[in-house]
Amino acid sequence: xxxxxxxRYDRQLRLWGTKGQSSLENARICVINANATSTExxxxxxxxxxxxxxxxxxxxxxxxxxGTNFFITSDSIGKxxxxxxxxxxxxxxxxxxxEAVVEDPRALINEKIEFxxxxxxxxxxxxxxxxxxxxxxxxxxLSIPLISIKSVGFIGYLRIISPEHTVIETKPENPPFxxxxxxxxxxxxxxxxxxxxxxxxxxxxxxxxxVIILVKAIQDWKQKHDGKLPKTRDEQNEFKKxxxxxxxxxxxxxxxxAFANAYKAWAEYSIPSDTQQIIxxxxxxxxxxxxxxxxxxxxxxxxxxxEEGKGYLPLLGTIPDMTADTNSFLALQKVYKDQANREIDxxxxxxVELLEKIGKKPESIEREYIELFCKNVMxxxxxxxxxxxxxLDPKKSKISRYDFEMESEGSTATFYxxxxxxxxxxxxYGRYPGENTKEWEKDVPLLKEITLQYSKEFGLPxxxxxxxxxxxxxxxGNCELHNIAAIIGGITAQESIxxxxxxxxxxxxxxxxxxxxxxxLKLKI
Amino acid sequence: xxVELNENERWEDLDHVLLRTSPLAGMGFTGEIQGKENLFNxxxxxVLGAGGLGxxxxxxxxxxxFRDIHVIDLDTIDLSNLNRQFLFQQQDxxxxxAEVASRFIMERVPGCKVTxxxxxxxxxxQEFYSQFQIVISGLDNIPARRWLNSMLVxxxxxxxxxxxxxxxxxxxxxxxxxxxKGQIRVMIPRFGSCFECQLDAFxxxxxxxxxxxxNTPRNPEHCIEYAYxxxxxxxxxxxxxxxxxxxxxxxxxxxxxxxAKSFNIEGVTYMKTQGMVKNIIPAIASTNAIIAAGCxxxxxxxxxxxxxxxxxxxxxxGVELYTYTFEYEKKPDCLVCxxxxxxxxxxxxxxxxxxxxxxxxxxxxxxxxxxxxxxxEMIYMKNNPDTFANLEKKMGELFENGDELTLTDKAIPSxxxxxxxxx
Numbered sequence: 001x002x003x004x005x006x007x008r009y010d011r012q013l014r015l016w017g018t019k020g021q022s023s024l025e026n027a028r029i030c031v032i033n034a035n036a037t038s039t040e041x042x043x044x045x046x047x048x049x050x051x052x053x054x055x056x057x058x059x060x061x062x063x064x065x066x067g068t069n070f071f072i073t074s075d076s077i078g079k080x081x082x083x084x085x086x087x088x089x090x091x092x093x094x095x096x097x098x099e100a101v102v103e104d105p106r107a108l109i110n111e112k113i114e115f116x117x118x119x120x121x122x123x124x125x126x127x128x129x130x131x132x133x134x135x136x137x138x139x140x141x142l143s144i145p146l147i148s149i150k151s152v153g154f155i156g157y158l159r160i161i162s163p164e165h166t167v168i169e170t171k172p173e174n175p176p177f178x179x180x181x182x183x184x185x186x187x188x189x190x191x192x193x194x195x196x197x198x199x200x201x202x203x204x205x206x207x208x209x210x211v212i213i214l215v216k217a218i219q220d221w222k223q224k225h226d227g228k229l230p231k232t233r234d235e236q237n238e239f240k241k242x243x244x245x246x247x248x249x250x251x252x253x254x255x256x257x258a259f260a261n262a263y264k265a266w267a268e269y270s271i272p273s274d275t276q277q278i279i280x281x282x283x284x285x286x287x288x289x290x291x292x293x294x295x296x297x298x299x300x301x302x303x304x305x306x307e308e309g310k311g312y313l314p315l316l317g318t319i320p321d322m323t324a325d326t327n328s329f330l331a332l333q334k335v336y337k338d339q340a341n342r343e344i345d346x347x348x349x350x351x352v353e354l355l356e357k358i359g360k361k362p363e364s365i366e367r368e369y370i371e372l373f374c375k376n377v378m379x380x381x382x383x384x385x386x387x388x389x390x391x392l393d394p395k396k397s398k399i400s401r402y403d404f405e406m407e408s409e410g411s412t413a414t415f416y417x418x419x420x421x422x423x424x425x426x427x428x429y430g431r432y433p434g435e436n437t438k439e440w441e442k443d444v445p446l447l448k449e450i451t452l453q454y455s456k457e458f459g460l461p462x463x464x465x466x467x468x469x470x471x472x473x474x475x476x477g478n479c480e481l482h483n484i485a486a487i488i489g490g491i492t493a494q495e496s497i498x499x500x501x502x503x504x505x506x507x508x509x510x511x512x513x514x515x516x517x518x519x520x521l522k523l524k525i
Numbered sequence: 526x527x528v529e530l531n532e533n534e535r536w537e538d539l540d541h542v543l544l545r546t547s548p549l550a551g552m553g554f555t556g557e558i559q560g561k562e563n564l565f566n567x568x569x570x571x572v573l574g575a576g577g578l579g580x581x582x583x584x585x586x587x588x589x590x591f592r593d594i595h596v597i598d599l600d601t602i603d604l605s606n607l608n609r610q611f612l613f614q615q616q617d618x619x620x621x622x623a624e625v626a627s628r629f630i631m632e633r634v635p636g637c638k639v640t641x642x643x644x645x646x647x648x649x650x651q652e653f654y655s656q657f658q659i660v661i662s663g664l665d666n667i668p669a670r671r672w673l674n675s676m677l678v679x680x681x682x683x684x685x686x687x688x689x690x691x692x693x694x695x696x697x698x699x700x701x702x703x704x705x706k707g708q709i710r711v712m713i714p715r716f717g718s719c720f721e722c723q724l725d726a727f728x729x730x731x732x733x734x735x736x737x738x739x740n741t742p743r744n745p746e747h748c749i750e751y752a753y754x755x756x757x758x759x760x761x762x763x764x765x766x767x768x769x770x771x772x773x774x775x776x777x778x779x780x781x782x783x784x785a786k787s788f789n790i791e792g793v794t795y796m797k798t799q800g801m802v803k804n805i806i807p808a809i810a811s812t813n814a815i816i817a818a819g820c821x822x823x824x825x826x827x828x829x830x831x832x833x834x835x836x837x838x839x840x841x842x843g844v845e846l847y848t849y850t851f852e853y854e855k856k857p858d859c860l861v862c863x864x865x866x867x868x869x870x871x872x873x874x875x876x877x878x879x880x881x882x883x884x885x886x887x888x889x890x891x892x893x894x895x896x897x898x899x900x901x902e903m904i905y906m907k908n909n910p911d912t913f914a915n916l917e918k919k920m921g922e923l924f925e926n927g928d929e930l931t932l933t934d935k936a937i938p939s940x941x942x943x944x945x946x947x948x
Contacts, residue, residue, distance in 0.1 A: 486818035
């Protein structure tokens with residue numbers, strides 16, 4: 001039997017494990033403005049058991065809140081929105097602590113910005129741009145990730161702002177393999193040589209793991225071809241034939257597997273580009289007392305590749321299931337695991353040396369962390385999301401014409417422009433396009449003009465700004481539809497969980513959901 | 526001072542898209558008040574399932590202006606539901622999901638009426654399902670969705686020219702989720718592809734080869750499968766292993782652990798055992814929120830035409846964060862909505878019992894216990910011993926080339942017609 005908490009969280013522990021769960025429980029989240037998009041986000045973080053949340057909002061509840069926000073009761077109109085939403089959210093998980101700060105977020109940002117220093121993640125919904133820019137700058141300097149979210153009519157928006165996020169456990173759907181078939185390490189070669197196919201009885205022969213067959217076949221090939229691997233299509237076919245010649249009886253499915261996986265024998269080893277980029281990064285050269293464990297490991301691995309590894313990363317040490325009898329499989333598994341452990345020992349030595357150099361205790365990075373890093377060394381990822389200041393500067397923005405010119409998704413990308421230009425609209429007219437006005441259609445040409453100007457500044461063609469989308473955006477009048485709020489709330493919670501647990505790849509850096517098409521678009525801006 | 530709720534102000538956000546129009550609005554949308562009134566006062570919608578997706582759907586519908594909602598769910602609340610089925614709390618454990626969820630929504634959203642049905646879908650007939658304008662499904666299993674789909678396809682009246690009567694069409698919106706991923710689909714019975722046309726969208730179950738399980742286990746899963754599929758039935762002849770019975774899980778776990786030890790295999794855990802025996806699919810609040818709201822957004826667009834609805838399939842992947850939208854094609858020979866009759870070509874010498882096995886296992890049929898008739902003649906029926914002798918007969922003895930068989934099966938509430946040909 002499992003304890004109460006394991007049962008309550010069972011369906012999520014199967015995704016992020018107890019380590020991910022405790023990262024979530026140690027988080028302190030701050031949410032600015034308790035509109036529907038925010039409370040939906042929070043609900044999806046309270047349910048899985050985020051440790052602590054703070055809502056900053058000085059708004060009083062209106063009838064309109066009741067039409068979009070689920071965490072408001074009809075008898076609470078006129079009361080502080082932060083308090084009511086906080087209380088109702090907390091009812092959904094007794095393990096979570098919540099706090100309401102009934103203060104104007106504008107005043108906090110302008111006068112008490114240090115208030116935000118204590119959080120691990122800040123989520124902001126619909127904050128006017130000058131204040132957002134100011135807060136984003138503060139968070140950037142403190143390396144606190146900030147997610148800016150919005151729902152406007154059928155359009156949803158999400159942007160992650162943070163200097164850097166590194167992920168070890170990216171959990172790729174097709175995990176990389178690392179067999180070293182054409183360049184076996186000594187103990188693997190020895191193991192393969194100890195198995196004499198011709199001496200095995202029928203039963204055993206049919207259960208020799210295919211990796212061993214391939215190691216034998218490629219050794220043989222290299223001997224006959226001056227140490228070269230099969231390169232051309234013809235050579236590869238010839239090699240495959242040689243592999244197939246191992247097959248003596250119909251039941252030898254292991255040979256079929258070897259045949260199907262023959263490409264693994266001639267594939268040249270290469271370090272995955274994301275990992276290469278990480279070990280080549282400047283940060284590996286700048287070890288100091290502030291260096292995070294991730295970068296200490298990256299540096300240790302870089303040195304390993306240059307020295308002991310002779311061009312190879314540390315061995316993964318795990319093998320997938322394959323046709324084999326129990327003992328043959330476990331024996332092969334052990335060969336890989338033992339070699340991996342030897343290489344982890346080397347890495348650990350390097351880590352200790354590096355830590356000493358920067359004046360840290362050797363035990364400040366645990367063996368477990370080193371093992372995790374090495375097990376995932378082929379699928380590490382690093383994200384540098386880019387600052388808001390950069391995005392808003394036409395000279396530095398990474399905005400790409402290409403995203404806006406693709407016919408099929410063009411209009412979704414265009415809504416990014418409207419979201420940006422509506423901020424300029426607000427600064428100019430004191431309201432968002434189509435907001436608080438019966439004559440909303442009069443805003444269409446005004447918005448279109450501003451959007452055209454914005455596109456021009458960022459080097460986008462005029463054709464991306466059209467009447468249809470301009471009218472559609474003014475139609476929304478900055479309204480919040482619950483469904484779009486719930487979708488953005490869901491995606492924001494997913495991205496928050498990824499950031500807090502350091503698992504799975506993050507969004508880099510903008511996502512637009514288009515509810516008119518039930519589709520979304522990722523932009524790197 | 527308490528301020529009163531103002532009904533006009535309350536729906537101001539919805540009014541923006543209901544009372545204003547644009548070139549991107551749906552075909553025929555005018556932005557007049559009738560559209561809003563239709564949504565608020567005359568639309569009746571059915572939600573299937575009050576679980577992870579269902580709870581979210583009910584909330585989303587109530588805040589999208591739907592005010593007459595029915596919900597069917599046969600389950601009761603379990604502790605492991607509480608990490609995402611947010612309408613339920615500790616004190617609700619053991620109570621019917623449909624009832625607790627309905628009460629929560631009605632208390633929170635004044636003016637919204639939710640009618641719970643704590644029972645199976647199959648309890649209801651065509652007349653019941655015909656009262657709804659839309660059906661929206663958050664079910665987690667394929668058989669129930671197949672049954673329901675077939676029901677909705679059959680409700681569509683076809684006129685003498687073979688054209689479906691639009692007034693009898695009830696769109697089916699279906700959501701599914703697993704981990705960080707999910708899908709949203711909109712099915713317009715008889716017009717677009719139906720759930721049956723799309724059965725291929727589900728990946729086949731992973732099965733371990735029996736000889737590996739029995740003789741050469743290599744990982745913890747193989748050991749658990751042995752304890753579950755081999756040891757349990759051997760030790761308990763007449764008791765099926767029940768994933769909800771902790772004593773059963775414990776026994777399977779201990780057996781698996783022992784087997785693993787004897788083979789020097791590491792990694793058998795209680796959690797892994799439970800996961801395999803119960804076929805647990807990881808589930809989180811956020812994914813359900815996204816998929817459910819995507820479905821309800823489509824329901825809202827279908828009813829109000831405030832924007833065009835999805836045609837007809839969106840895949841959401843929250844791991845890499847992308848969506849993929851495409852049109853799933855209608856299958857001309859679909860068992861449920863196909864216009865050309867379904868053909869089967871096989872050997873004259875095949876025995877009827879093997880043909881029935883084929884109907885159960887083939888991915889295009891996946892029937893449960895088919896009964897077979899030829900015109901009026903009963904060929905085989907599970908509960909009719911008079912027909913059992915036919916099981917050992919050859920297809921060629923029972924049927925002529927081109928004979929049309931009628932199949933009935935509990936997987937789908939309609940009758941299937943199948944033409945048999947011999948090669």
